[in-house]
Amino acid sequence: MSAVEFELLVAAVLLVLGPVAVFLRRMSWVSSFIYASSGGLCALIASVGAARLVARTGDSGLTLPLGLPWIGSHFQFDALTAFFLVILGIGGAVVSLYGIGYGRHEHDPMRVLAFYPSFLGAMTLVLLAADAFTFLLSWEVMSLLSWALVLTHHQETNTRTAGYVYLVMAGFGTMALLLAFGLLAGSDGHYAFDTMRGAVRSPTLAAVILGLMLLGAGSKAGLVPLHVWLPLAHPAAPSHVSALMSAVMTKVAIYGFIRVVFDLLGPSAWWASPVVILMGALTAVFGILLAMMERDLKRALAYSTIENIGVIFAALGLAMAFRANGLTAAAALAFTAALFHVFNHMVFKSLLFMGAGSVLTATGTRDLDQLGGLIHRMPITSFLVLVGAVAISALPPLNGFASEWLMFQAVLMSPAIPQDALQLMIPAAGGLLALAAALAAAAFVRIYGIGFLGRARSPAAQTAVDVDRFSLMAMGTMAVLCVLAGILPGMVIDAISPVAKAVLGGQLPLQTHEAWFMIVPIAEGRSSYSGMLVLLFIAVSASGAAWAVHRFASHRLRRAPAWDCGFPDPTPATQYSAGGFAQPLRRVLGTNILGAREVVVMPEPGDPSPARLTVTVDDPIWHNIYSPMGAVVIYVATKMNGLQFLTIRRYLSLVFLLLIALLVGLMLWA
């Protein structure tokens, strides 16, 4: 049985598992059964994908007589698919493990169980598809199933709004993809990827396809300005589904972008890349700024997803720029950085969303200003989330830094590019990425410091307890992956190298033979980094210092009330709040970029009512693009509404007039 057949079979089983759950709904073990079997199947998916990347087993393809009768359904299993299958498999397996525990708290579990495995299956199909029809069909199934999952808590108004916005945006995205594939296929209708790959296209046509892919895949991934649905929909779903959507589904969208732009289109003109780089860099900064201002834990995480997607797209744009100039080694570096970040983001974002889910289970709230002090109440969860927060803030020695480091190395290759505009722009974009990384650290200090440290701000947070062991195991696995990928980045890079080889025709030098688990992307004299040694040094010097101090100086310790400059206040409300922590950055960057406003209402002297500080931060994209667009749609719709109440004669005359207009048009055309 070839790899593609195996993966297809697993996908089919996953797809069927959803309806099966409906039949088994009376059984008490249905939830555990569904999650456990989904997890197992995902692990299978990942292991077959990993075999392709590590053991270099071969590619395979398959055509099934399904779908459109004259084409059939094409499927493929190559390095790129395999890499994303690994992403999907690991994410799906661990999140399913989490689901075993978390799913028990769901009060209407069938609303999740019926769609959850099928959602995983549909994503697998998107990755396996090798013709436009199968790809779009699976894509649409994936969108619809995730929409159904978003609507799990449909009793809440916010969720319904989120579902509606998501549906509209998903429809828009699929439309863009449809057009892109239409243009790719050409007038002859070559729907199979293999025939598309060989076609010759003009640079303009390629640019239009690229633009449509940015709209289609970008809207699913959350690229600014197509991101508006993401911070609504991702947090609205149950937390493990949020984790899947943020960690895996956005990656499937990135897969779509890479498949079409890098694989099917081939090298694009150099002037196409600055668009992608700039969009990516701006998305990164914009997303993390919004995350910095957000009070809702899960929404803040969703905004941070937008940031990471921006980082990945910027790296992909860099790869396009290098590739357009034939700089294969540099392109491979940027591409590897992008895929490494895809992996990293899958790991830490699912970890963080699972952590948020645990907090939600334990306290019943996602509002940061109702949390606090969880590090005492939920020690294990807190520790694991801390690992995720350090990793996502791109701090050494964890994995987020490794991919960020590769990306900066790619930025530093820019002098090799001959075009002036790109030469000047790439360092500036690098500066934006550095800004995004620094802001990410600030955002996660805020999320962690407000949510997990300090004193409990609500009774719920005061009585929280650690969650079940399945959830902890799942989060622990991801935390271990964060550390492993951070200290052994060479292994991940080597696993990505067949993908780079297949897509770009070039790859980074093999890293695993370097001493001390060092990574050396170009040459040793140029740059090298060893996460293992950094971790080792920090561990040795920290524990050495601690030992020396305790041994030779003092190890006594007294507990006393907090000092707080002599004004300790027992009420937890005197702590910094989420909004208070964001205030400096809100003033510095938020006022210009996000239009943040502060209104202070001071009561008159003698008036006992409290003073009020109202802060408004809005997503300007929503106000400036979507709201006007919605208004136009409603205006047009209201005008057209009159057409529903005409007499039959009028309807007939409308049809008649249209017919005449068409005929006249035809005459003028011909």
Place this chain on the structure above:
Amino acid sequence: MGTLAFDIAHLLAGGLLLVSFMMIYQDRMFALLHVFAFHAVVLSLSVAWQAYNQGAPHLYVTAAIALVFKAAIIPIALRRIVKQLGVHREVETVVGVGVTMLAGIGLSALSIVLMLRVTAHADAFAREDLAFALSVVLLGLLMMVTRRNAVSQVVGFMSLENGLILAAAGAKGMPLVVEISVAFSVLIAFIVIGVFLFRIRERFDSVDVTAIDDYREVHR
């Protein structure tokens, strides 16, 4: 071109651009005048270095004129004006400093790319001087546009003129007569503007140019 002579020319011209940025950043009137004087000093050093390298003695005269007039007389005179007008407060800007700086960086990037493209065949000294000179000119303009206060607009104008002199010095061969007449016309322009400043002040009790705009709106 890695020679020391070129490096120094590059450093001085780049320094001029840096000082232009410093002017944009200043938010106190006197500090602005100090930086402007420094701008002129860097300019005269740069021109003198060009004179030494090109073996063109008349450029020394230009350098001296820049040093005497722009680094000494005009700043001192402006300082007195500012004192007499009593406007030695903060420089009022139309948009924030950060935005102006960003715009300035964009403008320098633009002029660098443009000049390097246009002057592909000129020699390196002239090319880098021209690239920086255009940036300095654009920054001077930017400063004039983004400041409300007439005095800082004058400073912007003068720094713009410094950029022109840098370009002229790099382009080898502006005759001395032209130099001197340019220098004098600037001086005259300065005097005229100075007189105007006092007139504006008498009339509107402020040197904030928006007052003039308001006046015009009222009398339309």
Place this chain on the structure above:
Amino acid sequence: MGLTLAVLIQGLQMLLVVAVAPMLVSVVRKVKSRLTRKQGAPLVQPYRDLIRLMRKDVVLAENASWLFRVVPYLVFAATWVAAALIPTFATGLQFSWTADLIAIVALLGSARFFLALAGMDVGTSFGGIGSSREMMIASMAEPAMMLIVFSLALIAGSTQLSTAVQFLASPHVGLRVSLGMALVALVIVALAENARIPVDNPTTHLELTMVHEAMVLEYSGRHLAMIELSSALKLLLYISLIGCIFVPWGIADSDANASFAAYVVAVLLYLIKLSVGGVVLAVFETSIAKMRVFRVPNFVGIALMLALLGTLLLFVSMSL
């Protein structure tokens, strides 16, 4: 060169930076005192302070978590590792390949991340104000630092600090206007990162404008000693960084089998560079006033702009 010798020199550097760091702080304080016509504490005072703090009991806030107790050592370790990777008196040290300049910047970022978390841990208002402002300043300073690194790497063709310093010390590098801009930017970043005037005042207490001191307000005893030591180390790190990049002469090259005398001279030169840096810092701090906290982003923004401009200008000089 034998491995033992290489490890020995690396070890010497690690000990040297820790041993000298409090002295640097002391020099700065002394010069500042003398400039303001005060006698000032004796030069060994910081050492005495550290020893006394070490011996004292730790008074821990009641709801401080394990994180609060671990952070001082973590911060110290991260800063120390970063400082050990800077070529202070010799390039090509044994472990200099572990991390390049980008990683050094990020290591300092890790230290700051944990320190800011510790500021939030006890749940007091002062800790929060310190942490939030520290992160605000850092999110301006870090990209500026990154752009400075870009400039350097584009000039030297390497982000590896050892290689870059060797290149900068060689006569291939003329006067570069970008380097000048990078210097100004790096000085601003160093002032911001080390909580010096005009960004923050290292000697204030009980004032709403303080940043770093507010963040570590709840620390006492040995924990405070570790934190004081790490901030001294950080100051030393930045001055050494400025020294090795912009005044790279006299640094011994351990790849090229430098003689014993060369090392001695290099260490002496390094100490001279450090004291000059300390004196300049003291003079600068004495002659300037502290800024309002919301003026700081503008100030650090200047570093960001200068570093960006320097990178752009680099293309001018490279394309000529």
